[in-house]
Amino acid sequence: MADVDKSFVAETVAPVSAGAKIDDPEALYQSLVRSLKRRKGFGIVFVQCTPAKGRELFLQLQKDLPQRQLGKLTLSEPIDNLLNVIAAREDIDQLKTLVIEGIEQSLLPYIQSEVGRNDYYKLEVLPPILDHLNRQRENFREAFGHLCLVFVVPPFALKYFMYRAVDFFDWRSGIWTFAAEKEQLSQETKRALDAEYSEYLTLSETERNEKIAALQNLIDEKDQSDQQRSQLLVEQSRVLIAAQDYETALRCCERAIILKENNHQAWSGKGYMLFDLGRDEEAIAAYDQALLIEPDDHEALYIKGYALNNLGRYEEVVTAYNQALLIKPDHYASLYIKGIALRNLGRYEESIAAYDQVLIIQPNDHKAIYNKGYALDKLGRYEESIAAYDQALIIQPNDHEALCNKGYALLNWGRYEESITAYDQALLIQSDDHAALINKGNALFNLGRHEESITAYDQALLIQPDDYEALCNKYEELYKKYEVLYNKSVALFNLGRYEESITASDQALLIQPDYHIALINKGNALGNLGRYGEAIAAYDQALAINPDDHGALYNKGNALGKLGRYEETITAYDQALTIKPDYHEALNNKGITLFKAGRYGEFIYFCAIALYSKGMAFWKQAIKR
Structure with a gap:
């Protein structure tokens, strides 16, 4: 009988046997x-081998044990x-030996969640069939006291x-462990590793579990080399990736x-899984590590660059993609994300060059x-930017982002x-886009259509998402909530609705107390209401934040003049x-x-100086006032 074989504890089966180890x-x-x-009476025997070997052994046993029923x-x-x-078998009372094949079918559903562990067979849920066997073992002996059960099982x-x-x-x-012959093991391993x-991607859950188990059996074969076991584990990971089970x-x-x-x-597979799990570092x-082993792996460089891009490490992104493109110059995805990284670094000309290379490979992307248009926009090349957005919209008319960015370029x-x-x-495509509403409001404001601009701002403020402040920190073209409130306050001011303008300014200042232009606008509205003392206080607050704001000083002077405080005005x-x-x-x-x-x-001296420097127009205006 086969002896205990502990040559590969945890990774391969270490069977226990009553007799000495037999290699032949x-x-x-x-x-x-x-x-x-x-054997007489009840007993349990385990034969570890492949299913094909199990069928062969049964045929041999039928010939060699004719009296055993x-x-x-x-x-x-x-x-x-x-x-x-x-x-339930009708012949059960006549049998002395029952060979059981396929018990592993009851274990297959439980292997996927545990595979990849050193002790996958110890963890997680206990398969019901095993719980049944543990609980019913006395009943097995009582019911089948005349029977020897021979379980033919694979290693897992x-x-x-x-x-x-x-x-x-x-x-x-x-x-009894019947190891696969080395040549057979080698061929089966090669077949497993050659799979596409x-x-x-087309496997059902049952087929996937069978595939995982088949690979595990090859891993657990005692004569398998560590190098092949390592490759077979990678192959298992590919099966699991296809099922999007990245943790396992x-x-x-x-x-x-x-x-x-x-x-x-x-190493490359580990990197891919960590990337998909959002663990970019x-x-x-x-x-x-993968690139230390194979420096020319452009796919590894590509996904490394993608992870760096996620972390905002744009210089390193460009370096990674430059390396990848030296190996594979026409790698579309590397060029594409390189363009994004260059844009995020403010290197817009280089970003445009990267996108031009992308468009040589895929002209209709x-x-x-769209991204090329964005870079052109940043360079102030608005006409070219709009032309790019229009080109993108011919290909994809409902591209919400392209429409928004076209609107932004036209606004600029x-x-x-x-x-x-x-x-x-x-907004017909995405009616709750607060940024589009804000910029529409800005365009309306610039046309003097202040009522409509206020409506747009109010809509935007109602639907602003919870993470909007974080988005504003990431995308400089987005207006923060206090900026929208400020724009609304200016529109209200222009409509002569000064009380409402002050309210909007106060709302902006609750969010951003040091927003000095909101303080200035509040001061202007207070001044127009004749509340000059409050206006001066608002201007003083603004000047404490930005002492060099000449407009605030001028407006403060005007308010002081209204109060007759001429020396302070001057x-x-x-x-x-x-x-x-x-x-x-x-x-x-x-x-x-x-x-x-x-x-x-x-006054006379000042007028003479002004007349000399500014001409008669200033003099006439001064005399008139």
């Missing part, structure tokens, strides 16, 4: 025959109750019996690396055309009516003129205030 297959078979001949039970479907299945199933059906397994009287990934596939690759540290496919580290170019049209088209105008010496309005108002303050000598 014929001697091992004769040992099994003798054991079955001597040998029967065979083939299980082609999962079962939960073996006792009832055996009891034997592990389950050994570790998960301990009570039942303890009654075994021997394990596309085949795995990752475990397979990690086990493969333990067996063979320089397994490039295992770890994915990059895994790809770095509307996303590449001052073609406000066309911008509104583009945003209206975008000081405010002087401060504004220090920052902007050619500030015509401040010069004009300073002269008027000198006159009102009774400082006639300074």
Whole structure:
């Protein structure tokens, strides 16, 4: 009988047997025959081998044990109750030996979630068939006291019996391990490793579990080399990737690396799984290991670059894709994401060049055309940008982003009516796009259509998503909530709705207290309501944040003048003129205030200087006031 073989503990089966280890297959078979001949009453025997070898052994046993009344039970479907299945046989009372094949079918549904672990057979859910065997073992002996059960099992199933059906397994009287011949093992391993990934995409769940188990059996073969085990684990990971089970596939690759540290496919596979799981830093580290082994793996460089892009490490992205493109210059995806990284670095000319290369390979890639348009927009080349967006929209008329960016380019170019049209088209596709509503509002504002702009701003503020602030930090062209409220306050101001303008400014300042232009607009609205003291306080707050805002100083001077505080008014105008010496309005108002303050000598001198520098128009205006 086969002895305990612990040469590959945890990765391969280490069977327990009553006798000495037997390496010769014929001697091992004769040992099994003798054991079955001597057997009286109830017993359990395990034969570990391939299904084909199991069928061969049964035919041999029929010839060599004619007196044993040998029967065979083939299980082609999962079962939960073996006792009832055996009891239902009409010939059960005449049999002395029953060979059971296919018990592994009841284990297959449980292997996928546990494969890739060193001890996959110990974890997670206990398969119901094993729970049944543990609980019913006494009933087996009572019901079949005359019968010897011979379980023909593959390696992975034997592990389950050994570790998960301990009570039942303890009654075994021997394990005979018929290892595959080396040539056969080599051929089966090669066949398994030559499989196409596309085949795995079409597998049903049952077929997938069978494939995983078949690979596990090859992994568990005691004569399998560590190098081949490592490759077979990678193959298991490919089966699991096809099923989008990335966590389990990752475990397979990690086990493969333990067996063979320089397994490039295992490192690359690990990187891929980590990338799909959103663990970008770890994915990059895994790809770095893969690239140490095979520096020219452009696919590894491509996904490493993608992970770097996710982390915002754009310089490294460009470096990775430059390396990938040296190996494969026409790799479309590398060129595409390189273009995105260059755009994010503000290197728009290079970004455009990358997209031009993409479009040589795939002329109708509307996303590449759209991104090229975005880069052109950033360079202020609005006409070319709009032409690119129009080209993208011919290919994909309902591209919401292209319509929005076209609207943005038209807005920047001052073609406000066309911008509104583009945003209206975008909003027909996605009516809750707050950014499109804001920019539509801006275009309406610039056309002086303030009522409509306020409506657009209000719609945007109602539907702003929870993560909008984070999006604003990522995309500079997006307006933050307090900026939208500010724009609304300016539109209200222009309509003469000063109280509402102040309310909108206050709402903006609740979110961003140091938003100084909102303080200025609030001051302007307060001034127009005749609330000059409050206006001055608002301007002082704005100037505490930005002391060099000449407009705020000028407006403060105007409010002080309304209160008759002429000396302070003149000081405010002087401060504004220090920052902007050619500030015509401040010069004009300073002269008027000198006159009102009774400082006639300074007024005459100031007017002479102004007349010399500004001409008769200034003089006439000053005299008139």
